[in-house]
Amino acid sequence: MSTQSGVVEQFAQLGVPWEEAYGYAQAVKVGNTIYISGQLSHDERGQLVGPAVVDDAGKIIDSSNMALQMRTTYENAERVLAQFGANLDNVVAEVIYATDFQAAFVVAGQVRKAAYGKDRPLCTSTIVGTTRLAFPQQLVEISFTAVV
Structure with missing residues (x-):
């Protein structure tokens, strides 16, 4: 699928x-490169899987679901x-952003x-530590680059 810029093929x-x-x-x-936006831990409806516990100010107070969120993030990737006929075997680079390094x-x-x-x-x-991600209960986000 082309865009008006003619660069993006799909x-x-x-x-x-x-x-x-x-x-x-x-x-x-x-071309033969797939650039994947930061993925996170959500289900098919967009509901966060394993949301972190946050305090009244929205600050994460429990990061114990890190592994669950990370696994689900890889599943979403x-x-x-x-959709491109590829899988994680095609990934050549990843960046992990975590609220609790x-x-x-x-x-x-x-x-x-x-x-x-x-x-x-x-x-x-x-792997990069960050103070906040898109959603307050989000612990991790991973972006990928893949080649097919």
Whole structure:
């Protein structure tokens, strides 16, 4: 599918409410490269899976669902990649954004290995701590670059 710029050959959506509200594609394919927007832990209806506990001010007070959110995020990335006939084997780079760096670092190795199905996933990986993500109960977001 082309856009008016003629650069994007194909794009993917998941049908979640914030795609229209924010105005973006989950992923775009240019040539043989797929650029995937930050994925997060949500179900098919757009409901957050494993939301973090927050205080009255919206500050996260419990990051114990980090592994669950991270696993679900990889599952959503697989759903996006499938729209291009690809999967996590096609990923060459990822960036993990986490509101609790320590909690993410503790589970990331195990979750990543399970998601990619190998002890040494063949993609670059960067993990970044951040104070906040799109939703107050969101612990992690992961963006990807894949090649087909």
